Amino acid sequence: MSFELPALDYAFNALEPHIDARTMEIHHGKHHQAYVNNLNNALKDHADANKPLEEIVRNISKYSMAVRNNGGGHWNHSMFWKVMKPNGGGVPAGKLAEHINAAFGSFEAMREQFNQAAATRFGSGWAWLIVHDGKLVITSTPNQDNPLMDIAEVKGTPILGLDVWEHAYYLHYQNRRPDYINAFWNVINWDEVNRRLEAAF
Ligand code: MN3
Secondary structure: OOOOOOOOOOOHHHHOOOOOHHHHHHHHHHHHHHHHHHHHHHOOOOOOOOOOHHHHHHOHHHOOHHHHHHHHHHHHHHHHHHOEOOOOOOOOOHHHHHHHHHHHOOHHHHHHHHHHHHHHOOOOEEEEEEEEOOEEEEEEEEOOOOOOOOOOOOOOEEEEEEEOOHHHOHHHHOOOHHHHHHHHOOOEOHHHHHHHHHHHO
8 A cells, every 4th residue: 555646626727817727736746745755655554554544644753754845745745735725715614713713813813823834944844723632722843744743843733834845836926935825825624624623633
């Protein structure tokens, strides 16, 4: 058995004009596929090759740098595609809205802090909204690390993640990372984020 590229739930052009079709096609078909292929290669003949990805990621300090980079890449992107949808955005509701208000005071304050984390992550990495000790927290990680990893500075269960690698936005936004970050809020699938929040508690 080996890891496989998950299909997208929507067409490459479904997130336009916020995220363009060509970027989605290359990001999913080339970048994510490469993480999957490289992870399978890195785990070839490894005793843990059949373990669930999340279990590997949670114990990432026991693995090679190739497994860390590509296992993280596979986990992060698999989540990223799910927390977006066409005609997404708006404001979160239900339990998620309550937790956001409790932790940040308001949705706007949470968004501000998330945008800041995404904009100031130097080089390549991710911004995250995570459940940490029963509370929502915003953090960011370099490269393809994530907060599930035992090596993460701030650990927790990610419920929303934003890829701020240049490959995620450069074709359409060039160096304007803040424009891409702002556009992300129009494609967030809050039902999926809510589902992940419920699962994390
Ligand atoms: Mn990416």
